[in-house]
Amino acid sequence: MTEVLVHTRRAETLREVLENDIVTGAYPAGTRLDEVMLATRFNVSRTPIREALIELSGAGLVEIRPRRGAFVREIGITRLIEMFEVMADLEAMCGRLAARRIRAEELAELEQIHEACVHAKAEGDPDAYFRANQAFHEAIYKASHNSFLEEQALLLQNRLKVYRRLQLRVPNRISGSLSEHGQIVEAIKAGEPQRAAEALRQHILIQGERFNDFVASVAGHVKSVSSRS
Structure with a gap:
């Protein structure tokens, strides 16, 4: 063993x-x-x-x-953005259902994982934060109590894992991520499906300055960069 x-x-x-x-x-x-x-x-x-x-x-x-x-394989930036857009909607669906269906023990686990994120950030440990962040999202998938949705979210999360890790290397992104986690937990705890869904969607979407920072972080890998409308 x-x-x-x-x-x-x-x-x-x-x-x-x-x-x-x-x-x-x-x-x-x-x-x-x-x-x-x-x-x-x-x-x-x-x-x-x-x-x-x-x-x-x-x-x-x-x-x-x-x-x-x-x-x-070559993965263009446009393809990556498309994948993140789909991920944002999948996570929004998970958040919406989790706000309606989460059980007491699952909420306690989500809050515990959130505290692990807080600790990792305080310790200045980006790898520990990444692992706790991954567990945070997976706990929400599970709390949706929709096994097919959970399966699809996990599959795409795996495809995007390395790029989500890169996002956390962008200056101040961990602080922003942690703040957004707090809003997500509050919405789910309050049983507000729409607020939880929108908080998760915005948490995942790459836009504005975050988009520019993300492009810069993967510029060594992608061949072409195009702007989002």
Whole structure:
């Protein structure tokens, strides 16, 4: 059991490092990710490398071509914005339903996770904040008590995970995110579906200066940038 856990964590760590390398442009679009070279770089066997590449393929960052290997996919900024728009509406739906259906123990858990976000921010630990932030959103998906909606939200969250992590690196974004979390918790706790939905939608959408900051943060990865109307 311990060996399995260590193996799983190693694959997760490799995935996170490779995600970051891809998004920040260390591995530009079209780059072939050679398993042998990566195994040498990380001093591991090819098995966890292969597993990490499969996960990255599922997240849409890598394309695995039969008999040719894994290649970094190109994701344009327009495509990313479209994905965030869909994510915003999915999360809004989750928030609306959660405000109506959340159970006492689920609300207590959501508030506890929010406190974990507060602590991570106070400690100046962006990685801990990212993990707590992910748990915060997943708790809302669960509290919607709509398993299909939860499944779809989780799938898209996984596709956008690395970009949401990058968003949190933008100066002052964690402070803003934490404040928005507070508004979301208040709306759900008050049982106000529309307010909860709108708070989550605005929390996810990239707009105004946040859009410009986001574009700058992924400029090393995307090929073309176009403005939102």
